Amino acid sequence: MYARSRTTLAVLAALGALTLTACETGNTVVDKPKSSAADEDEGSAKGSSKEKKKENAPDIAEVGDTLTLRGMENGSQLDVTVVKVADPAKSADQFMEPDAGKRWVGVQFKLVNTGEAAYSDSPSNGAQVADSEGQQFDTTFGDITAGPTMASSVKLKPGAQGLGWVVFEVPEAAKLATVQFTMDSGFADQTGEWKLA
Structure with missing residues (x-):
């Protein structure tokens, strides 16, 4: 009976962990701004140095x-x-x-x-x-x-x-x-x- 209780507790703990994980999926925070046509034109005019700088720096809205x-x-x-x-x-x-x-x-x-x-x-x-x-x-x-x-x-x-x-x-x-x-x-x-x- 003791072994059965331990097994039941282990199953419940695993289900609880799956439930917590499932609750957290699907909720996302979007903070990367949409690039404008002006930004893209400026980037191509200034060349690859600006593109490298943009890749290294996080873009936060x-x-x-x-x-x-x-x-x-x-x-x-x-x-x-x-x-x-x-x-x-x-x-x-x-x-x-x-x-x-x-x-x-x-x-x-x-x-x-x-x-x-x-x-x-x-x-x-x-x-x-x-x-x-x-x-x-x-x-x-x-x-x-x-x-x-x-x-x-x-x-x-x-x-x-x-x-x-x-x-x-x-x-x-x-x-x-x-x-x-x-x-x-x-x-x-x-x-x-x-x-x-």
Whole structure:
């Protein structure tokens, strides 16, 4: 009976390890920006020294870069650009302010539907910022003076684009390091990440 219990425990431990491994597969962070035609022209004009330099240095997305992300639905794909960051962001409404000890940060996203399926989602549900200590912060409701807020429900046919600000509330002393965006209200397998600092 003791040997049977040990065998059962060993089988359960192996199944648990397989389950943990399976949970981690399929979730990827995309942080390599899409190359533009201008970058490629510049690279060919300057020759192979620039190509070698580009191969040696990791290419991590920053403000202004575009990442291509896939959604859960077949043919669902966006080119997502972090256009600008307003830190701190000023409220456009005199009656809405960040809580005491907090500040607002605005991130302007540009979404271009490069897939074959229509895109319909609430983009702010899939956005987060993180500070240098790894603490993550979700979006908040608020209009800022930097520009129009991203619509709460965005619908884009293939080839269409959307643009707007997403607002986050973070501690006053937080040093933001990254911003992330995931399609399907944060449930898609691919998460885009841009370096802020």
